[in-house]
Amino acid sequence: MEVPWVRVRNVPVDKRSERNMAYVASLVGVPLEIDYATLHRPASARVKIGCRSVDKIPSVAEAVLGEHFYDFYFEVDQVLVRDPNRGESLLSAGKHMDKEKMRM
Template sequence: MNIKSCGAVVSLKKWSESVGAKGVLNIAWVNVSNIPLDKRCEKNIAYVGSLVGVTLDIDKSTVNRPESVRIKLGCRDA
């Protein structure tokens, strides 16, 4: 497939398990503290999680809790 606006060529292939994953993604719920209340929004919380791994979910009931926020992280070594 050619993209005319920039001249790039894109090749698409059907996904298969033999692609060569480098590791298993471990999933864990993590409590994150010390995020200032005035800076707490889903975007900032997801950014904090991305510093460790992949932010998969945010427990919305804990976003305004003063102690900590719960996030579901995917990482290589939980």
């Protein structure tokens, strides 16, 4: 698992709460922590998420918050943990699958 701090933009200030920020963060990963110092900052808020690959975090995701659709914008601010074996684990999983197919 990789762990970055991500800046989230376009969350309406009147809808900024711990619950709503966790929901928005869950659009791109598993919410781990909210930077409460930025929660009510107009420009953006920061959330720490867990994800498979920091490089695959989308820059925009659409979702409903309240009764309206919003485009939420994501930008990686700081990478705390990067999985050094990410590529290897994908390759070894593929090799395992190939062996299973050969047995059948």
